[in-house]
Amino acid sequence: MFRLCIGFIAGVCLLLWLPVIPPIWLLATACAAVLPARTALLLGVTLGSLWAAVYAERELNRWPSAESEPITVSARVRIADIPRQGEHGVTLTLRILDATPQLEARRIHVFWPAPPVAPRAGETWQLPLRLSRPTGFRNVHGADRERWALAARIHARGQVVPGGGARRLTPPGGVHALRQQLSEGIRDAVPDGNAAALAVALVVGDRQYLSDGLWHQLIATGTNHLVAISGLHVSLLAGAVWLLASAGWRAVPPLCRNYPARLAGAWPALVAAAAYAMLAGFALPTQRALLMLAVLVLVLLARRSLAPGQALISAVACMLILDPLAPLAPTFWLSTVAVAVLVLAALGSPARPVGSWVRAQFALLVGLLPLTVYWFDQAVWVAPLANLVAVPLVGGLVVPVLLLGAAVSPATDGAAAFLWAWGGWLLEGLDWLTWQLTRVPGLYRAPEPTPAWLALTAALGAALLLMPRGFPGRRFAPMLIAPLLLPVTSGVPEGQAEIRLHDVGHGHALRITTRSQVILLDSGPERPGRDLLPRGGSPTLLYSRDRAGYRGAYDAAGLEPSHLCAFPAWTQVDGVRLSRITHEAGCLLLIEAGDERLLVLSGLERPPGQSPGQAFGPLPPVRFLVAAAHGHGAYHPPELLDSLSPEHVLVSVNAGNRWGLPHDVFRHAVESRGARLWVTGCSGELRIRLGRHAGVRVPAGERRWWRQEAPAGCQ
16 A cells, blocks of 8 residues: 555656646556556556546636637626735635636636725625636746646636626625634734734735735745644644643543543544634645644554654645645645655654754755755755744744634634734744844855756755665765755856747846856846846846836836946857947847847837838848837838848737737738747747757747647737
């Protein structure tokens, strides 16, 4: 059975890693073929792959078709989470009860601009909705909305149609209504804003009130995991209830003669953990933590003995049976690896509470280092010191006090407010501690995104380092971990340049990378541009134009780029020549590497007229052209296209936009001249290696089975 579980886990993860989902009949045939061999490991792999494929296909089939979006429906819905208040409206997570026309989607995210009354969690509404697929910007690095939607079971996104006759059908009720009441009660009882935001996050799992400053403060000290209701808080609460219930059972000797106190305490612990998960809205990380605890409790109640590693593998297998898409979320890997690290740290270590606690914190730093650098591009060296104090403070004092306040709130508001105020006072101490630790230079930021192979190598080194002394190969662990923290070279040879045209919607963001230099021309809007800005430590020159879609991310990050017209008339970097072409219509950038040229025409502020030769002077033929004005026909007169004779024309614009860009006349003009047209909204991020005789690559569309269908509006 143990080998079957290992194989099942490997099969699920393998399927999710594939670029496309194999046909279900093929996986079923493979499963039937290995069944007579009775090889548990191989059978587990085929079963896991088949189960993950069936589940993934079911979730994708619930998404609206790209050909028919956007869809306008009238739906009866229930608000399935605490509404998130914004400056211009409210964001809702809705559970669809029925819809006209019928929808396959079950759970959706919508934005409601200026609702007539504030919607509350647990209410039922009749709403006119305009929905589309939960697609996002398709860049190699940065947020992946489709992946997030699959992991969170979000099948569509959209907005409430204004003036469409929205009406409330039932008053608030259920678990989510209780969660919102508790959130409001806690914020009223705790005067300090940061402490109140932390308290709400710890009790009901709602993190919308955490300010950006507080969130970055938690990240910089490695304590941000404390505000996520996951395995740590659930296990600490269950453990405390287990100890108290067992002690109470032992206090009555006749009870112990009939049933062991150790087993008697398991039931209340499981009930307490389930109640805490309910308060958190049964978020997916909380569900996984509760399931893992339930597996361990059931093994104990069955009076079976399992090694810690076997118990972990069994719990993870059960988790993937119920949720095979869990590995798509970073929280799955962080929580699973954290438990495995604690198991390894306990092997061979003496049973000394203080020493074991210190050892566990440093083991978590080492064990989670590859994941935090790969997923979040950072490593926090002060995290062990911060968590030595913060984890006992939050898990041992704050959470029990806050939950006790939630338990007594239906009976007495005064006692609940007192307990919440006390918990808020303790959280003010946590806020002060993390603020002081942010002054310690303890945050490592990777200058560039970390390759997967480098993270896997470091993970092997971390596993070896956590093994008991004398384990073979343990001395090689530092050599495997060190490359993860060393600067990663661009990989671009001398005389070549890598050009990345990012997918930023109706905007522009172009990155030029040579062997030793990075030049960012425009940043795109705040989202997703903030995720695409170069990290600290990367030698970067920033240029932009004064447009919201061109410099929004710069402004949000507090950066002040130079104007493109301030670029040198020409310069040579690592054997790559960059030239600025200036005209009253705007400034252009010409990049030359070897015999290949790329012209960034997107700097035009207005149409250049019908005489491009007179406007810009003699323009050499180019192989690659970044179009101006998102493919507007007036900006690309035939004479200009004939003069440039590009083979590839790249357009930065979102698919299916309301302006019909790129214009049909422009599209026809490009294709009639034998050039290929690329649109970021359809293909995702576009990448060119200039100087290597390579065409345009679409790396963002590779290795993503959830991105196989082109967005609406793509030809």
